[in-house]
Amino acid sequence: MSMHAVRLGVKRGWHEQILSLKSPQDQVFYVAMSLANVAFLWWKRNDTVEELGLSFPQVALPGILALVLAFGFLMSPAQVIAMEREDGTLLRMQSAPGGGVAYAVGHVVMNLTTIVPMLLVLVVPSVLLFDAGSQRGVGGWLVACAVLVLGASALLPVGLAIGTLAPDLQRAAMWSVVPLGLSALLSGIMVPVASLWGWLQPLAQGLPLYWVGHLLRYAFLTDASAAGELNGSWQVPQGVAILVVWSVVSWVAAAVLLRRSSRRQSGAAVADARVRAAQWVH
Amino acid sequence: MTTSPGSFSVAPSTAVTDLRMRYGTADVLMGVSFNVAKGEVVALLGPNGAGKSTTIEILEGVRRRSGGEVSVLGADPEIIDEQWRARVGMVMQSWRDHARWSPHDLVEYLGRLYDPYAAVSGRPRWATEELLKMVGLDRVSRQKIRTLSGGERRRLDIAIGVIGRPEVLFLDEPTAGLDPEGRRDVHELIHGIVDRDDTAVLLTTHDLDEAGKIADRILVLAGGRIVADGSADALAASLARDVQIRWTHGGRAHVHACAEATGFVRQLLTGPAGADVKDLEVSRPTLEETYLALVATHHRGANAPLDEKAVV
Numbered sequence: 001m002s003m004h005a006v007r008l009g010v011k012r013g014w015h016e017q018i019l020s021l022k023s024p025q026d027q028v029f030y031v032a033m034s035l036a037n038v039a040f041l042w043w044k045r046n047d048t049v050e051e052l053g054l055s056f057p058q059v060a061l062p063g064i065l066a067l068v069l070a071f072g073f074l075m076s077p078a079q080v081i082a083m084e085r086e087d088g089t090l091l092r093m094q095s096a097p098g099g100g101v102a103y104a105v106g107h108v109v110m111n112l113t114t115i116v117p118m119l120l121v122l123v124v125p126s127v128l129l130f131d132a133g134s135q136r137g138v139g140g141w142l143v144a145c146a147v148l149v150l151g152a153s154a155l156l157p158v159g160l161a162i163g164t165l166a167p168d169l170q171r172a173a174m175w176s177v178v179p180l181g182l183s184a185l186l187s188g189i190m191v192p193v194a195s196l197w198g199w200l201q202p203l204a205q206g207l208p209l210y211w212v213g214h215l216l217r218y219a220f221l222t223d224a225s226a227a228g229e230l231n232g233s234w235q236v237p238q239g240v241a242i243l244v245v246w247s248v249v250s251w252v253a254a255a256v257l258l259r260r261s262s263r264r265q266s267g268a269a270v271a272d273a274r275v276r277a278a279q280w281v282h
Numbered sequence: 283m284t285t286s287p288g289s290f291s292v293a294p295s296t297a298v299t300d301l302r303m304r305y306g307t308a309d310v311l312m313g314v315s316f317n318v319a320k321g322e323v324v325a326l327l328g329p330n331g332a333g334k335s336t337t338i339e340i341l342e343g344v345r346r347r348s349g350g351e352v353s354v355l356g357a358d359p360e361i362i363d364e365q366w367r368a369r370v371g372m373v374m375q376s377w378r379d380h381a382r383w384s385p386h387d388l389v390e391y392l393g394r395l396y397d398p399y400a401a402v403s404g405r406p407r408w409a410t411e412e413l414l415k416m417v418g419l420d421r422v423s424r425q426k427i428r429t430l431s432g433g434e435r436r437r438l439d440i441a442i443g444v445i446g447r448p449e450v451l452f453l454d455e456p457t458a459g460l461d462p463e464g465r466r467d468v469h470e471l472i473h474g475i476v477d478r479d480d481t482a483v484l485l486t487t488h489d490l491d492e493a494g495k496i497a498d499r500i501l502v503l504a505g506g507r508i509v510a511d512g513s514a515d516a517l518a519a520s521l522a523r524d525v526q527i528r529w530t531h532g533g534r535a536h537v538h539a540c541a542e543a544t545g546f547v548r549q550l551l552t553g554p555a556g557a558d559v560k561d562l563e564v565s566r567p568t569l570e571e572t573y574l575a576l577v578a579t580h581h582r583g584a585n586a587p588l589d590e591k592a593v594v
Binding site for chain 2: 015020087096098
């Protein structure tokens, strides 16, 4: 793996990010996401969470961020990878020397840099309109950023692996929606884990999304808010350790899968996908 | 007509010996052998499903073969390194990839991947502007790729295939979906590339006319085997079949088929009824008719008898 290819991978990811930010399609997506978030919090702006002594928007924001992180780093990469395998992007990159490495690195950079616009459109309005910022000041914000990067790093390879294993775009969509929905339900970012059946609770605590939610709540809420957590306390080192383990294991697995899959895609398969896509359009 | 590996004084850039490919229980390639020499343009001609794309994908290293020997630039495409990739050009059919990129950005980007290898091989890659000008995309080079026409896209595909000035170039159906003008552009482009860099070219097509125009040598692939190998003229001569002689005599049409027309016609005209022979016409079946007959025969199995009626 040459440094030249890695450097060009970074350049590719950056170029893709700029193209995305310039594209009206993606701009509409960011605006819609921002408006939906504001509308939801506006609707519940006067609710308070009695046991924590905080407003609903303050308590909800970490969960919303965790959910968006799961969408952006589990589902979206899975579908983009499957799509780019079908439309020949992957094959075209692999036919150039070092192109396979540049392609993979480019995806990582493109996805990680997406955190920035995503945060801006969600967090800024929530803070300005609903005072939903971190209760811990600057330190809390820094922890939140670190958790988002760590969470993205734990989820992204899973998304890439799903996109690599799925035989086509339709199945990539299905295979990524199911784990996303299940882990969102189990991870306490939509409903508290404590309200799940007892046997599900340890399972939930093995999922990266549970710890992303937990650590984001820690970053945004107060020490006293730990009363709402499963063990009644903030488990920061444990959460970080689990996310690191997830990251390492899933990156290794994704790297192996990406390398193995490179032979499966041929020009003929790309041509077949093109015919299938044409049938969808007509 | 049997397989005949060409004989060349220099080592061929691509050598295929007894190549076999089997998908499940279906044999797609059953012992294909051929060579492509430096600077030679070879067309792999055959009907859909004859195994043309399979052959080219095995040579490109994106597909594993079931059997036989394959060597491209002295290496087995199944065990290749990035250095090999830098010397081999592949033109693939694109349709939606890099839609938001501009031709300039994509060509420049992919070109930079070749830079470290150019220093080793001594063949510097194409400069982006120069390459885009050669393929006639200089005017649209800053547009988004998704706004290009089909012909422009194909020319971009070819530009990308030759960025690194490859020693061997593989093209799978380079003119599929193009109008006659677009086809001619692509043909000229390929000839220009070969003239400039002495590149060995192997392309697939199912269009005999195109193969004749573009290639020095045509390999006809049918029923998993190469059933004819030679230049368009050599193919026409070697596949030559009976000549048809038509005439009218006393208002009735006559047809006669024979291998050698001259003697028959002399006899006909100098014979007793010679003075009344009208509308004399001697015709040889076109190369296309011959090709279709050949392909149909081998598609049904090598030993099936030739049956022209089924072909026409």
